[in-house]
Amino acid sequence: MADILKQLSAYVDPYQRSLYVCLISIAASPLAWNVIGRNEYKNHTLSKLVGARVACTILGIMIFLAGLLRDVLYRIALHDQPRYPLPYEIQTVLSWIIFGAGNxxxxxxxxxxxxxxxxxxxxxxxxxxxxxxxxPFNILDNPMYLGAELCFIGAALWYERPAGLLISLYVHLTYAVALHFESPFTDMIYSQLGSSAQKHD
Structure with missing residues (x-):
């Protein structure tokens, strides 16, 4: 067991605080916007104060800034992790293809x-x-989430950090949990909208 842990430590350093700060930032954004959003849908807390569009704009700006902070923390976490040299075809060519596709x-x-x-x-x-x-919604159910995941993978390959691939897997799992709550809500909202439109026809 000690030998396995020693081998793993060559690829991932679990003692770096930046790793856990990064993981927290990744989970915090979808948790925050789902909690705030559900409260808004039920209670209209922010809409009552400043109106729906202003409130949504404020939340949107917060989500965007949180995403930028998350990306910075991810880069810091990668730099604190062990580097594993990759062939040029993977480190540069493949990483940019994946990162470009994500963006x-x-x-x-x-x-x-x-x-x-x-x-x-x-x-x-x-x-x-x-x-x-x-x-891209005609070919993928959640292209924005998939795009973000690909950006994490592309960055992990570019910086040659195996830990980045594990973080990317964590991103995928985090978004899967978020979609477990978001997708049924979106389905419900637009099914109600469709039913309302049919009644008016």
Whole structure:
């Protein structure tokens, strides 16, 4: 067992505080926006104070800034972890393909959803006329989450840090838990919207 732990320590340093700060930041954002969003949907706490669009804009800016902070903390965590040299084809070519694909999915998702669609507008009652099904949502269920995961993987390969791949797996699991709560809510909201539209036809 000691030999296994010694071998693992060559790839992952579990004693770096930056690793756990990074993990906390990754989980904190989806937890916060789901808690705030659900409260807003039920109680309209922020909307009563400043209006739905202003409240959603504030939350959206907070989510965006939290994402930037998370990315900075991820980079710090990677630099504190052991480096494992990779071939050029993986470290540069593959990493940029993966990172580029991730950013492409994030950017096209944002373009399709818009600001309010991206940043929890449905919790504030700010909805599209119908559920977005244009690219990339016509080929993937959750392209923005997948895009973010690919960005984590691409960065892990670029910086040649095996720990980054484990963090990327943690990101995937975190988003899977978030989607467990978000997807049924979105389905419910737009099914109600569709039922309401049919009644008016």
């Amino acid at each position: 492409f999915l994030v950017a096209t998702s944002y373009h399709a959803l818009g600001f309010y669609g991206t940043f929890a507008g449905d919790y504030f009652g700010i909805l599209h006329e119908k559920r977005v099904t244009t690219f």
